[in-house]
Every structure is written in C-alpha cells, then in structure tokens.
Amino acid sequence: MNLAFSEEALALSKALMKRYPEGKHKSALIPILHIAQAEFNGWLSSDAMDYVASIIGIKPIEVYEVASFYSMFNMQPVGKCSLEVCHTGPCAINGAESLISYLENKLNIKLGQTTADGMFTLKAVECLGSCGSAPMLQCGVNYYENLTNEKADELINKLTSENRLQSYTDIK
Amino acid sequence: MSRKILLEHIDVPGINTFDTYRKMGGYRSVEKALKTMSPDDVVEEVKKSGMRGRGGAGFPTGMKWSFLAKPVGVPRYLVCNADESEPGTFKDRYLMEKIPHALIEGMITSSYALGANTSYIYIRGEYFYVLRILEKAIAEAYANGFLGKNILGSGYDLDLYVHPGAGAYICGEETALLESLEGKRGNPRVKPPFPAIAGLYACPTVVNNVETIAAIAPIVNMGGDEYAKIGIGRSTGTKLISASGHINNPGIYEIELGLPVEEFIYSDKYCGGIKNGKKLKAVVAGGSSVPILPANLILKTANNEERLMSYESLSDGGFVSGTMLGSGGFVVYDEDSCIVRNTWNFARFYHHESCGQCSPCREGTGWMEKVLHRIEYGHGKLSDIDLLVEVSKKIEGNTICPLGDAAAWPVASAIRHFREEFEWHIKEATLSQTRNFGLLAAHEALVK
Numbered sequence: 001m002n003l004a005f006s007e008e009a010l011a012l013s014k015a016l017m018k019r020y021p022e023g024k025h026k027s028a029l030i031p032i033l034h035i036a037q038a039e040f041n042g043w044l045s046s047d048a049m050d051y052v053a054s055i056i057g058i059k060p061i062e063v064y065e066v067a068s069f070y071s072m073f074n075m076q077p078v079g080k081c082s083l084e085v086c087h088t089g090p091c092a093i094n095g096a097e098s099l100i101s102y103l104e105n106k107l108n109i110k111l112g113q114t115t116a117d118g119m120f121t122l123k124a125v126e127c128l129g130s131c132g133s134a135p136m137l138q139c140g141v142n143y144y145e146n147l148t149n150e151k152a153d154e155l156i157n158k159l160t161s162e163n164r165l166q167s168y169t170d171i172k
Numbered sequence: 173m174s175r176k177i178l179l180e181h182i183d184v185p186g187i188n189t190f191d192t193y194r195k196m197g198g199y200r201s202v203e204k205a206l207k208t209m210s211p212d213d214v215v216e217e218v219k220k221s222g223m224r225g226r227g228g229a230g231f232p233t234g235m236k237w238s239f240l241a242k243p244v245g246v247p248r249y250l251v252c253n254a255d256e257s258e259p260g261t262f263k264d265r266y267l268m269e270k271i272p273h274a275l276i277e278g279m280i281t282s283s284y285a286l287g288a289n290t291s292y293i294y295i296r297g298e299y300f301y302v303l304r305i306l307e308k309a310i311a312e313a314y315a316n317g318f319l320g321k322n323i324l325g326s327g328y329d330l331d332l333y334v335h336p337g338a339g340a341y342i343c344g345e346e347t348a349l350l351e352s353l354e355g356k357r358g359n360p361r362v363k364p365p366f367p368a369i370a371g372l373y374a375c376p377t378v379v380n381n382v383e384t385i386a387a388i389a390p391i392v393n394m395g396g397d398e399y400a401k402i403g404i405g406r407s408t409g410t411k412l413i414s415a416s417g418h419i420n421n422p423g424i425y426e427i428e429l430g431l432p433v434e435e436f437i438y439s440d441k442y443c444g445g446i447k448n449g450k451k452l453k454a455v456v457a458g459g460s461s462v463p464i465l466p467a468n469l470i471l472k473t474a475n476n477e478e479r480l481m482s483y484e485s486l487s488d489g490g491f492v493s494g495t496m497l498g499s500g501g502f503v504v505y506d507e508d509s510c511i512v513r514n515t516w517n518f519a520r521f522y523h524h525e526s527c528g529q530c531s532p533c534r535e536g537t538g539w540m541e542k543v544l545h546r547i548e549y550g551h552g553k554l555s556d557i558d559l560l561v562e563v564s565k566k567i568e569g570n571t572i573c574p575l576g577d578a579a580a581w582p583v584a585s586a587i588r589h590f591r592e593e594f595e596w597h598i599k600e601a602t603l604s605q606t607r608n609f610g611l612l613a614a615h616e617a618l619v620k
C-alpha cells in the first residue's frame with residue numbers, strides 16, 4: 001500500500017477519533033472516509049479503504065461495507081467536479097429534468113458519465129434539502145440554486161477555470 | 173397566527189454569531205435551567221408545553237424524555253437528528269445555517285435535562301457547509317463557557333460534537349442514525365429495545381429533530397404552560413414549514429399551528445398563491461411520505477370544515493380523506509402536474525433509499541417503481557393499478573422500520589384520489605406522452 005494522508009489530514013483524523021468514547025472510535029469511520037475522498041482524487045479505491053482501516057485499527061471489510069452503503073462515497077473514479085443534480089419530486093416539477101438534459105448536451109455526456117478530459121461527472125441525486133430553490137445542484141461543498149441555463153453555463157466556466165477537485169469537505 | 177418564536181430574530185444582522193445571538197437574549201434558557209432548575213424541572217416544563225416532535229412522527233417530546241432509562245453509572249446521550257432528507261423538507265438546514273446558536277442552546281439545555289454529558293448532532297453529509305457553521309458556533313459556545321467543564325459554575329459538564337453522514341435517507345430513521353453514528357451501515361434496528369433503553373453504544377439515548385431541540389429554549393424561557401397557549405388544541409406552538417413546488421414564494425415559514433391551509437397557500441405572507449396564475453391541483457403537506465391530497469380535500473376536510481395546519485386537522489378523515497403534518501414539507505402541485513409521474517418519482521426515491529433488510533420493502537418498492545414507470549411511459553395495463561394497491565398493502569406494516577409505510581402511502585393515496593388519471597394514462601397511452609391529464613372535473617368546481 002503506497003497511499004498516505006497528508007500530515008494535516010492524519011492529524012485531523014486522529015482528532016476526530018477522540019470525539020467518541022474510549023473504544024468507540026470506529027464512530028469516526030464516516031468522517032474519515034470523507035477526508036480520504038478529499039485526499040485521494042474524489043473516490044475510494046480499495047487501497048484507500050485499506051489505509052483508512054489501518055488508521056482506525058479495524059478490518060478492511062468493515063470499511064468496505066460502510067463505504068459501499070452511502071451514496072456520497074464514490075467507489076469508482078469520478079471527474080474533478082461532480083455535478084449532482086437533484087431530481088426528486090419537488091425539484092423534478094420545477095425544472096430539474098430540463099437542467100439535466102441541458103447539462104447532458106452541454107457536456108456531451110449522459111447521466112453517470114464523466115467527460116473525456118476528466119473534468120466533469122454528471123449525476124442525478126435524491127433530495128438535497130433545497131426543494132424551494134429548484135432546480136439546483138451540488139458540486140463539492142457548494143449548493144448552486146435556482147439554476148437557469150445561463151447560470152449553469154457560468155458555473156461550468158467557473159469550475160473549469162478553477163480546475164481543481166471539488167470535494168465535499170474542503171470549506172476553509 | 174403569525175407569531176414567530178424560532179425565527180424571531182432571523183433578520184438581525186450577525187445573528188449567526190455568538191455575541192449578537194446573546195445580545196438578543198440567546199442562551200438565557202441555559203442560565204435559567206442550570207442555575208434555577210433541576211433536570212427534572214426542565215423535563216416537566218417540556219411535558220407541560222405539549223410540544224410534539226418536529227421530525228415527522230409528532231410524538232410528544234416531554235413524554236419521550238420521561239421514558240429515558242437512568243441506570244446508575246451508565247452514560248446517557250442526546251443525539252440531534254439533522255439528517256433532513258425527507259423530500260420537500262429543508263427547514264432544519266435553514267435554521268442551522270441562519271441561527272446555529274439556536275440549536276446549540278437547545279442542545280445544552282436539553283442535554284442538561286436528560287443528564288447527558290456528551291451529545292452529538294448527526295447532520296447529513298451533503299450539508300457539510302452547515303456542519304462548518306455549527307462547528308464555529310460550538311467553538312464560540314466553548315469559548316464563552318457554555319460548553320465544556322463546569323458550565324456557568326453549575327458543576328454540569330457537556331461536550332458537543334457534529335458528526336456527518338454520507339448520503340442515505342434511511343439514516344434519518346433514529347436507529348439507523350445510531351448505527352451510522354457508530355460507524356456502520358445505516359440499517360434500522362429491530363425494536364424493542366428502543367433507544368431510550370439501549371441507543372447509542374447500547375446506552376440510554378434520546379434522538380430529537382433539530383427543530384424540536386431548538387424549541388426547548390423558548391419553552392424553558394417562557395414556561396411550558398405559556399408555550400401550550402400558542403397553537404391550537406393538542407397542536408401546541410409554532411412549526412417551521414418548508415414550502416416548495418408551484419407557488420410564488422417558496423421558502424421557510426414559521427406558522428402558529430392552526431393557520432388555515434387556504435391562507436397558507438394563498439396569502440402573500442406565505443406561499444403567495446399558485447405560480448403563473450394557475451389552479452391548485454394537489455398538495456403533499458408533510459414531506460413525500462405522507463398521503464397526497466387533491467385540492468378540494470386539502471382546503472376542506474371531508475366534513476366540509478376548513479382544513480388547518482395542525483396535526484389533528486390535517487389527519488382528519490384518516491387516510492381516506494386526510495393526510496399528516498409530518499415534517500412540514502409542503503409541496504404544491506398546479507393544474508398541469510402529472511400525478512402519475514410524481515408518484516413514479518417518489519417510488520423511485522423509496523426504492524433507491526430502501527436499506528434492503530426486509531423483503532417487502534426491498535422488493536415491493538422495486539415493483540412499484542417498475543410498474544409506475546411503465547404506466548408513465550405508456551406501457552401500462554389497467555390491472556397494474558390494482559397491482560400497485562396490492563403491493564403497497566403488502567409492504568405497509570410488514571417491515572422493520574417505517575420506511576416501508578412511507579413508500580406505500582404516497583402510491584396508495586395517489587391512486588385513491590387520482591385513479592381516473594392513472595386509468596387515462598393507460599387507456600390514452602399515446603396521448604399521455606404529449607400532454608397532461610389536467611384537473612379532475614371535481615377540482616374544476618373550485619373557485620380558485
């Protein structure tokens with residue numbers, strides 16, 4: 001295994017484990033998996049999960065079964081920017097479906113695919129708690145709400161020029 | 173009926189900071205409780221308030237607290253449910269983002285009442301930016317002596333942490349949440365034992381919604397009896413409603429329970445009426461899990477009484493002609509909405525979110541999604557409608573957790589109230605691909 005966290009990520013993980021009672025530090029697994037995804041290109045390879053298991057001191061299988069259960073953990077490589085459009089009822093009746101078609105055409109990919117340059121992945125996700133601001137999408141830590149085609153264009157331009165991994169945890 | 177308690181200071185600049193929040197009277201409930209009340213006194217006030225849990229099930233909070241087991245030498249936990257994943261619901265996010273200290277204050281006062289010395293806020297992973305806001309507020313509370321050791325010199329210690337989930341609606345179910353908080357898959361537990369006896373790390377635990385916990389501070393400040401005077405009947409207090417769909421003013425509204433539904437939909441103070449001057453077709457009043465009601469039944473009960481925003485009035489008529497207040501996720505559908513498509517959409521949601529432990533839920537939600545998909549896309553058979561009803565009945569009541577019921581009710585109610593629309597979709601398979609069914613004749617009689 002040749003993967004390792006940065007010093008800060010390792011220190012943060014160790015601090016997270018202390019938030020739970022003696023012997024219950026497995027509780028920190030989900031928070032640490034989020035860090036792992038941010039550290040390792042936005043997805044959890046088996047090496048990444050084995051590494052997380054070694055930090056917490058649990059069996060790799062305990063990490064696999066958790067990682068595969070939750071939709072925010074990517075078990076396959078993804079683009080630097082994962083555009084996660086909510087397509088649940090309240091958003092669906094207020095423009096989510098046409099936003100998805102617009103993005104599919106613009107990026108020339110279908111839902112679930114990643115652009116050839118590895119920049120964008122397009123996903124449909126379930127209700128993100130932003131139903132009054134439909135249509136909306138999440139990319140990394142940010143919510144983009146009340147979207148129009150023009151706003152979507154601007155967002156794509158902005159993300160393209162930032163050209164970095166947008167991870168859920170990277171708010172500073 | 174426009175009394176604001178939780179959102180009273182929402183527009184005060186800087187209300188997200190400790191100093192401003194404190195200046196506006198924040199953290200008084202902590203001082204009052206820790207300095208002048210015993211933990212049981214606090215529980216007593218909450219009981220008197222009659223406040224019912226705001227997470228969806230509406231169970232009286234004071235009663236829930238009084239069930240908490242108190243074995244000597246065993247820690248107790250308070251866990252705040254900030255998973256907020258019920259489609260149509262976005263109030264907890266708003267509250268935490270705008271007035272994070274309202275939740276922190278409620279957590280401290282509630283933890284004191286329950287005798288918890290470590291408490292957690294379990295927040296859905298997608299709300300990471302809100303998690304940062306909460307962590308900042310928590311740090312401020314520590315710095316000002318409201319968290320940590322010997323709070324306000326009372327001898328009471330409390331540590332408070334925020335814990336992210338990672339995308340799973342089922343982790344809003346309280347025992348799935350506890351599993352997830354223990355670092356496991358979010359599989360609901362078989363009950364009993366209930367969390368009050370064996371919850372987090374098998375210790376006695378109370379799980380409460382964000383809004384429930386935030387309301388504890390005003391209850392302690394004004395006293396349970398005063399709080400109970402707000403609202404109507406057994407629906408005491410105010411409630412945050414998340415309004416979305418085809419309305420002019422989507423957003424979060426704090427209402428006094430008992431507000432007429434019609435006023436809520438049409439008044440400019442609230443939803444502001446239907447967008448683009450259209451007519452109202454249907455409402456999902458309490459999040460995607462509650463039965464959908466057609467316009468005539470959401471505005472008036474089957475007895476032709478004005479329908480109110482309260483636990484009792486919304487459920488008047490049971491599931492034949494009523495629904496539930498649920499989490500307060502109020503989704504409005506205009507005349508052009510396709511009920512079949514919306515029902516399919518919700519069925520897909522529940523199928524996606526089923527944890528897969530029980531076969532009626534795992535298989536049944538899959539079946540409902542598949543059958544609704546074929547009706548929506550013009551390949552349905554008339555017998556499919558009864559098939560859907562049958563599948564929903566096989567799920568309801570036969571599962572480990574209420575997600576099964578939550579999946580069954582939207583389908584059963586859509587068919588109950590909009591059967592003609594389902595039939596039309598099947599009989600007019602080609603036409604239904606190019607236009608919507610519109611309003612039922614009965615609805616066209618409505619004035620608005």
Ligand SMILES: Cc1cc2nc3c(=O)[nH]c(=O)nc-3n(C[C@H](O)[C@H](O)[C@H](O)COP(=O)(O)O)c2cc1C
Nearest residue numbers: 225226227253255256257344345346380381384574
């Ligand atoms: C499938 C499912 C999802 C739920 N999601 C939530 C949720 O997101 N937030 C919440 O507070 N309660 C949710 N609940 C209700 C909780 O199980 C629990 O009743 C609630 O957190 C108790 O808090 P309260 O008494 O303050 O309402 C859900 C229940 C089920 C069955």
Ligand code: SF4
Nearest residue numbers: 527529530533571573
């Ligand atoms: S009802 Fe569904 S979500 Fe609940 S435990 Fe059973 S399979 Fe899981």
Ligand code: FES
Nearest residue numbers: 086091128130131
């Ligand atoms: S339905 Fe899209 S955010 Fe709730």
